Amino acid sequence: MKQGFFTITENYAMTSSVYRMELEGDTSAITNCGQFVDLRLPEKYLRRPISVCDYAENKLTLIYKVVGSGTEIMAGLPVGTKLDVLTGLGNGYDTSLSGSRPVLVGGGVGVPPMYNLCKKLVAQGKQPQVVLGFNTAEEIFLADEFRALGVEVHIATADGSVGTKGFVTDVIKNLDYTYFYSCGPMPMFKAMEQVMTTSGQYSFEERMGCGFGACMGCTIHVKSGYARVCKDGPVFFREEVFG
Amino acid sequence: MNTKVYLCGIEIDNPVIPASGTFGFGKEFAELYDINCLGTFSFKGTTLDPRFGNPTPRIAEFTGGMLNAVGLQNPGVDHVIAHELPEMKEFFHKPVMANVSGFSIEQYVKTCEKLDKEEQVGWLEVNISCPNVHGGGMSFGTDPGCAREVTEAVKAVTTKPVIVKLSPNVTDIVAIAKACEAGGADAVSLINTVLGMRIDLNRKKPIIANKTGGMSGPALLPLAVRMVYQVYENVSIPIVGMGGVSCAEDVIELMLAGATAVEVGAANLVDPFACKRIVEELPTVMKKYHIENLKDIIGGAH
Numbered sequence: 001m002k003q004g005f006f007t008i009t010e011n012y013a014m015t016s017s018v019y020r021m022e023l024e025g026d027t028s029a030i031t032n033c034g035q036f037v038d039l040r041l042p043e044k045y046l047r048r049p050i051s052v053c054d055y056a057e058n059k060l061t062l063i064y065k066v067v068g069s070g071t072e073i074m075a076g077l078p079v080g081t082k083l084d085v086l087t088g089l090g091n092g093y094d095t096s097l098s099g100s101r102p103v104l105v106g107g108g109v110g111v112p113p114m115y116n117l118c119k120k121l122v123a124q125g126k127q128p129q130v131v132l133g134f135n136t137a138e139e140i141f142l143a144d145e146f147r148a149l150g151v152e153v154h155i156a157t158a159d160g161s162v163g164t165k166g167f168v169t170d171v172i173k174n175l176d177y178t179y180f181y182s183c184g185p186m187p188m189f190k191a192m193e194q195v196m197t198t199s200g201q202y203s204f205e206e207r208m209g210c211g212f213g214a215c216m217g218c219t220i221h222v223k224s225g226y227a228r229v230c231k232d233g234p235v236f237f238r239e240e241v242f243g
Numbered sequence: 244m245n246t247k248v249y250l251c252g253i254e255i256d257n258p259v260i261p262a263s264g265t266f267g268f269g270k271e272f273a274e275l276y277d278i279n280c281l282g283t284f285s286f287k288g289t290t291l292d293p294r295f296g297n298p299t300p301r302i303a304e305f306t307g308g309m310l311n312a313v314g315l316q317n318p319g320v321d322h323v324i325a326h327e328l329p330e331m332k333e334f335f336h337k338p339v340m341a342n343v344s345g346f347s348i349e350q351y352v353k354t355c356e357k358l359d360k361e362e363q364v365g366w367l368e369v370n371i372s373c374p375n376v377h378g379g380g381m382s383f384g385t386d387p388g389c390a391r392e393v394t395e396a397v398k399a400v401t402t403k404p405v406i407v408k409l410s411p412n413v414t415d416i417v418a419i420a421k422a423c424e425a426g427g428a429d430a431v432s433l434i435n436t437v438l439g440m441r442i443d444l445n446r447k448k449p450i451i452a453n454k455t456g457g458m459s460g461p462a463l464l465p466l467a468v469r470m471v472y473q474v475y476e477n478v479s480i481p482i483v484g485m486g487g488v489s490c491a492e493d494v495i496e497l498m499l500a501g502a503t504a505v506e507v508g509a510a511n512l513v514d515p516f517a518c519k520r521i522v523e524e525l526p527t528v529m530k531k532y533h534i535e536n537l538k539d540i541i542g543g544a545h
Contacts, residue, residue: 045509047513207302209302209311210511210515214266218299221295
């Protein structure tokens with residue numbers, strides 16, 4: 001983990017409620033896909049944990065959904081704003097277990113961390129396939145960026161306006177895969193638990209206090225006892241949590 | 244410039260002490276900086292048996308601070324002694340403050356008795372003020388008779404200094420502090436968090452699953468200063484002050500009100516380097532206010 005200042009270079013709406021923020025700063029503490037950063041915002045006491053969508057040397061991409069007063073402030077920050085950011089938080093995904101053809105399942109605002117994971121898997125010579133779930137056509141984001149990585153992209157929308165009508169599980173049922181990676185809301189994980197046929201990893205979301213393991217604000221039950229989503233996670237093996 | 248103070252007969256390099264529940268067992272912070280720069284730290288509230296704590300969400304915020312209802316999640320005293328303390332020895336080489344909670348006098352006694360035997364433990368901080376657990380914690384800290392009874396029972400089985408941690412959620416904190424002193428407490432620490440609630444306007448329900456949570460953060464400083472000031476006028480044992488401290492000036496203010504040492508809580512959660520920064524700022528701020536020897540200012544505002 002590292003504390004540093006980042007400068008916003010871009011911050012714009014991708015859909016009516018999902019924004020893309022590009023920042024410049026020291027990303028050397030980010031060591032794995034699936035990690036997150038913790039932003040200090042004007043007028044807010046607690047930091048805001050946001051998953052890393054993509055990163056490179058001195059460049060950080062965050063995609064976030066406006067869900068409350070904190071993300072509303074984020075959406076209004078002009079280019080040039082300097083933010084105090086904790087980087088390199090959380091464990092991230094273990095890509096060594098993926099096999100040759102893993103499936104990446106992102107639901108709603110759980111889609112962004114799948115992007116960096118997908119890039120890494122492609123770089124490792126694997127053929128990931130991506131399943132993205134949204135409520136409706138207007139909410140779709142990042143699908144073209146995934147296609148640009150040369151991977152197969154399947155979309156499920158609850159209202160059937162694009163792709164398969166239904167949920168991500170309606171798509172996954174018909175796919176062959178060697179392993180799975182997922183990020184999304186808990187009801188999606190529960191539905192996936194009914195259909196997934198391989199081992200896999202889930203990234204959890206929880207309201208956090210600190211983001212680095214000190215306050216015990218984001219604890220979940222795991223089979224061996226309890227775990228902090230921010231420090232022991234956010235990524236957990238399927239077998240650690242369910243079944 | 245001298246920042247050393249004596250806390251119940253033990254000299255500490257400076258009065259800056261991360262507060263229990265905001266610093267774990269030190270490990271997460273030792274990865275970031277050498278925590279031996281601290282006076283000491285108060286480790287995560289420990290109970291006789293392991294506890295998961297409350298359901299999530301456990302955290303909310305407000306202008307000027309945050310609320311938590313963690314509910315004393317901890318691995319239990321035996322695990323702390325077998326694992327956390329030996330691990331801590333690797334990165335922290337000063338006496339540590341052991342924070343203890345319980346749901347009955349017997350539990351306080353047994354937990355304190357075990358920790359009292361540990362060489363690394365310098366002080367026992369007995370928390371009779373946790374607002375986030377039901378049927379224990381704070382109920383001992385809101386009645387002077389109970390407060391005295393817990394203090395006496397713990398003192399009877401321990402040899403190390405006992406610091407009783409008090410709740411601000413009372414009509415008269417002075418009465419509780421005096422009861423602890425009468426029960427043999429070596430010091431009191433105050434204030435624990437203030438009971439509060441936030442409601443989510445979308446769901447139209449309390450944000451925190453436990454409904455209520457303990458408020459902490461900068462907004463609490465004036466309340467802490469007032470209570471430390473009042474307690475100082477009425478007891479002769481040392482006071483460990485806390486509540487909303489986030490900079491060296493706040494440390495000095497609480498010491499002027501009567502604190503011998505100062506705990507820092509919520510600030511650690513938003514700035515993981517908060518305590519290191521406060522320790523480093525102290526000499527500069529002392530110079531600014533013409534303070535040569537920090538221990539000379541304790542209670543100076545009276």
